[in-house]
Amino acid sequence: MRALIIDDEPLAHLVILEYAKDLPDLEIVGQCNLATEALEFLKKEEVDLLFLDINMPKIKGLEFLRILKKKPLVIITSAYEEYALESFELEVCDYLLKPFRMDRFLKAIHRAKELYELRNADTTVSSKEETSLFIKSDKRMVQLEMSDIFYLESYGNYVKVWLENEFHLTPSTLSAFEQQLPDQNFYKIHKSYVINLRHIDYLEGNTVVLKNGQVLPIGKNHRQAFKAFIGS
Numbered sequence: 453m454r455a456l457i458i459d460d461e462p463l464a465h466l467v468i469l470e471y472a473k474d475l476p477d478l479e480i481v482g483q484c485n486l487a488t489e490a491l492e493f494l495k496k497e498e499v500d501l502l503f504l505d506i507n508m509p510k511i512k513g514l515e516f517l518r519i520l521k522k523k524p525l526v527i528i529t530s531a532y533e534e535y536a537l538e539s540f541e542l543e544v545c546d547y548l549l550k551p552f553r554m555d556r557f558l559k560a561i562h563r564a565k566e567l568y569e570l571r572n573a574d575t576t577v578s579s580k581e582e583t584s585l586f587i588k589s590d591k592r593m594v595q596l597e598m599s600d601i602f603y604l605e606s607y608g609n610y611v612k613v614w615l616e617n618e619f620h621l622t623p624s625t626l627s628a629f630e631q632q633l634p635d636q637n638f639y640k641i642h643k644s645y646v647i648n649l650r651h652i653d654y655l656e657g658n659t660v661v662l663k664n665g666q667v668l669p670i671g672k673n674h675r676q677a678f679k680a681f682i683g684s
Contacts, residue, residue: 454497457483502524519674596620607621636649641671642671645668
């Protein structure tokens with residue numbers, strides 16, 4: 453497994469490096485002190501596992517995890533036990549409370565390895581590139597080309613799937629759609645909006661203007677990560 457350390461404490465990096473050095477199934481391929489640095493790293497490199505601290509400047513660990521489009525396996529490394537429940541709700545594979553011993557670290561790695569092997573059990577299916585999807589709209593199953601989708605809007609217990617000048621209303625959630633949409637093309641800029649990056653015309657202040665003239669807000673909790681993601 454290719455792993456990335458994200459922690460603002462140098463000692464935490466040293467501990468993980470020391471524990472990991474003799475594990476043949478684990479390779480530390482990068483180290484970041486801030487979540488913003490990690491966003492830049494993940495644009496260029498693919499990793500299988502994150503060692504993620506929670507209390508960091510600028511973007512906190514769990515906030516980073518929420519806005520991350522393509523989520524590797526995650527082992528939380530924190531000195532604060534009160535974030536454990538919230539972390540497991542975000543489907544992390546383990547929570548290491550600092551300071552942790554080698555035996556506890558090995559247990560977390562074993563659990564991550566099992567999940568890693570499950571994820572990669574069917575590489576043909578997981579790597580298949582889909583270009584369209586079916587949605588239920590007005591009692592029909594409608595096939596849409598993903599490239600034709602401009603953005604998605606949360607609408608109570610429904611989602612509006614917007615094309616250039618029309619939308620389809622479907623019973624679903626934005627989170628469900630995020631699992632189907634290709635990570636490199638779609639990004640959540642607000643709790644209520646996921647946009648197709650290919651249809652961005654320009655950014656102005658804290659808004660995105662799409663090529664059809666639609667103006668959408670960038671949510672306060674998403675601004676820093678989104679601007680870092682696009683290199684602004």
